[in-house]
Amino acid sequence: MASIRTRFKPFDRAAVLRAMQGETPKEQSARHAAFARQQLAAAQEVNRSALGITPDHETFVDGRKGAAPEEVKPGGVIVFEFALLFSACEWIAATLLEHAPVRSGAYVRSFVFTADGDVVDPMAGIPEAREYVFTSTAVYARKIERGLSPQAPDGVFEAVAALAARRFGNIASIKFSYRNPLFGGIGAWAKSTSLSSKGHARDGAQRDEWLRRQPAIVITR
Numbered sequence: 001m002a003s004i005r006t007r008f009k010p011f012d013r014a015a016v017l018r019a020m021q022g023e024t025p026k027e028q029s030a031r032h033a034a035f036a037r038q039q040l041a042a043a044q045e046v047n048r049s050a051l052g053i054t055p056d057h058e059t060f061v062d063g064r065k066g067a068a069p070e071e072v073k074p075g076g077v078i079v080f081e082f083a084l085l086f087s088a089c090e091w092i093a094a095t096l097l098e099h100a101p102v103r104s105g106a107y108v109r110s111f112v113f114t115a116d117g118d119v120v121d122p123m124a125g126i127p128e129a130r131e132y133v134f135t136s137t138a139v140y141a142r143k144i145e146r147g148l149s150p151q152a153p154d155g156v157f158e159a160v161a162a163l164a165a166r167r168f169g170n171i172a173s174i175k176f177s178y179r180n181p182l183f184g185g186i187g188a189w190a191k192s193t194s195l196s197s198k199g200h201a202r203d204g205a206q207r208d209e210w211l212r213r214q215p216a217i218v219i220t221r
Helices: 013-020 027-051 084-098 141-145 155-167 185-192 203-209
Strands: 004-008 057-061 078-082 109-115 131-136 173-179 214-220
Touching: 004 013, 078 173, 084 109, 084 131, 084 214, 131 155, 141 155, 141 214, 155 173, 155 214
Parallel strands: none
Antiparallel strands: 004 078, 057 078, 109 131, 131 214, 173 214
């Protein structure tokens, strides 16, 4: 899962040793854990204020995933791993659904999320990748993007990309673009349709690429 790691360990060893003089190992671990929890709460508040959400996180104590901070050894390491990019993709997926016009439901069902070209579920965790893309395989997706539907006069993908860039631009590059999916109904339609672009002569692969050109939200780190 793409993430950002926040590590907590004593910053001034001499000061920590002085403060811990006379403490038992259990008391030292408790002091370290209390500090880490305070910093976690502060980081969560920063994320909440900046992003409008509190990203999920995982805890690693001395390298052990899921351990409680209080289990840290004296002088050990506590790591909180925030799934910031996952939260961004999750938000974009939900917001696309909110902005999408609904008639039969086919348009919403055409939404696809890919990680380096592989289709994945953005709500079930995302793998490490160089590029993440939200797009649609509906043959009329470009028309909706141009304001075809009164339910979405400003389009869908471009509008959501702009909202996402403002909200998550500090953790990823989020841009509206176009992609040419090789899956879904768009491929079969491109091979069977007689549609041509006015004023532009396109043949063969060039025409096929133009027909499959779909609005997309592209996310890179």
